[in-house]
Amino acid sequence: MAIEIEVKVLDIDQDKIVSLLQEAKATEKPEQFIDDRIFDFPDKRFDAKKSQLRIRQKGDKSIMEFKSSTTGAETEGYHIADEIDFGISDVEKATELLLKLGFIQTKHRQKKRKQFVLADGCKVEIDVYPGIPNLLEVEGSKENIQKTLKMLGLVGKECSWPIARVMEHYEKDPNKIVFE
Secondary structure, three states: OEEEEEEEEOOOOHHHHHHHHHHOOOEEOOOEEEEEEEEEOOOOHHHHOOEEEEEEEEOOEEEEEEEEEOOOOOHHHOEEEEEEEEEOOOHHHHHHHHHHOOOEEEEEEEEEEEEEEOOOOOEEEEEEOOOOOOEEEEEOOHHHHHHHHHHOOOOOOEEOOOHHHHHHHOOOOOOEEOOO
16 A cells, blocks of 8 residues: 655646746656546445545556545645555446445546656646646655745645545535536
């Protein structure tokens, strides 16, 4: 099980961020379209525990992933989650299996993501959701996240909100945000 540590920054100046990352010689990955379908039991027990089971399609790859916020997950300005994921070859069959096991699809979210990786392994991702300002996710160790925020001039602007709270902040339905 992997542990994910991340922060988000809302309302970013994408051109400035990209320029600073290029100056820092970050490795730029091709932009990807990401389609997430989130599943839960009818009683929403995962949601109640700030956990989620999702099928993510990212380019030509698909994964099934379970994320569970750890105790104190939003302390010190970081969002911390345990994460288990693995590749799947057939999204339709995986979805059918989850439905047969009693899960229901509770959310559908789409975004475009531009990812940069710094020399220290810190990932910087610019996410574009329909109808909200672009946002930034910085993922890595706490120390590397702080170094990256400083380099980008964003210290003090980060938040630990899960994406559902970000959607609510912009008065969007956190259960369905898709490109039409």
